[in-house]
Amino acid sequence: MSGTSPAVDPVVTEVLTRAAQSTGEDVDVYIGRAVATRLAADLLGSDDPDLTTVITALRSTGLTGAPSTDGDGIPLTPPTAATDPVIRDPERLRVLFDTGLMDTVAGPAYDRIAAMAVDALDVPSAGVSLVSDEKQWFCSAAGLSGELAETRTVSMDRSLCQYAVSSGTPLIIEDARVHPTLSEHPIVADGTVVAYAGIPLTDAQGHAIGTLCAWDDKPKQWTTGHVQVLEDLATIVRERIFGDDEF
Template identity: 40%
Template sequence: MTAGAELDRPLTAVANPARLQALRRTGLLDTDAEEAFDRMTRLAVKLLGVPAAFISLVDEKRDFYKSAHGFGEPLASSRELTGLTFCHYAIESDRPLVVPDTRADPVFRHVPTVETLGVAAYVGIPLADPDGHILGSFCAIDQKPHEWSETEVEVMTELAASARREIALRARVRDLEEYSDRLQTLAHEMSSLAIENQALADELQARRDASGRTA
């Protein structure tokens, strides 16, 4: 997707309940930085020759940066940003969002990070889960206009595919952990029920024995 009037419309994906549920199911929000993700953003910066790249997970209130390479403080430490960002636009589609010159675009020049972070050019690849929910984006920015080449977009797409696999893996691990917890809870309940049943059986047997003696 290129910049332009196509995006001059209300953003609806951010608040989609199914998308938000899928995002939280990954268990990645507010987690520590991980080398598996940081390696990808470092590589994007190196291959594209840009100042910064990041892996953004977008909930209803903010962008949470699972990885952010090249950002200064305070963003490097907080790893989150509230308000409208380019990632909100990136998750509206399953196609790359390519913006060569943010200040020259009638829509994107109004995104706050054009001024606060100096975003003069942006490329973002949507990060979808296996069910097609767009959780965030794998993005790179430049602080000067940048005509993103087809090869650069392909590089970002390949890196985003790796990021999607890592995210899917985390979600799968979380599902397995929850399933294990449910099994343990069920086992505990079954054990408690077995103890109760045994106590009842013992009580019934004691009553039979007592009845036999009085007879």
């Protein structure tokens, strides 16, 4: 191994080398990623806001995703309450609640955007979702049914949008039933969501407060055109929430 790494048993060194090669990484990078992942896991339960910055910085380097997650940053076990430091970030939550949209119905302009997403993507449902540290709330939507149409609320253990919010990147899933982590997710297991596409709604400082998302109860092959349309509509939502532009 290169650098100034401490002495390691030759057998361990050989195993590390093979493991790094299997991922296509340098040994030092492989070890750094493992250390960063362990560090993020150890810091996860802390309420110290400075540690949120540390974990976010680790993620930005690409060394680690959310602790105990799969390659898409999705927890192996859906949380019943927010545990991700990004979701719990006080500044992100301040931005969210300052919009005045949490626990309110946003109005017809947002409903038109959701309806556009349904028509353009040929899906039954789409919405503007907001994610707090307690729940996911649809301030606007098209195609909601059953209890969700009445409550507009999704518990954290059933939320998919929280993962797009946490990573700050789009989450696109064609068939969650065969996803290595999401196949057992409650909202997938009961057939509510099979295909999902969510684009984070972020402010100028990069705080994601929710998503513009679309979903189907059957598999869907999302094309680059579908994703681009959703991103364009998400830009309109962002401008309406955070900017001065009129829709």
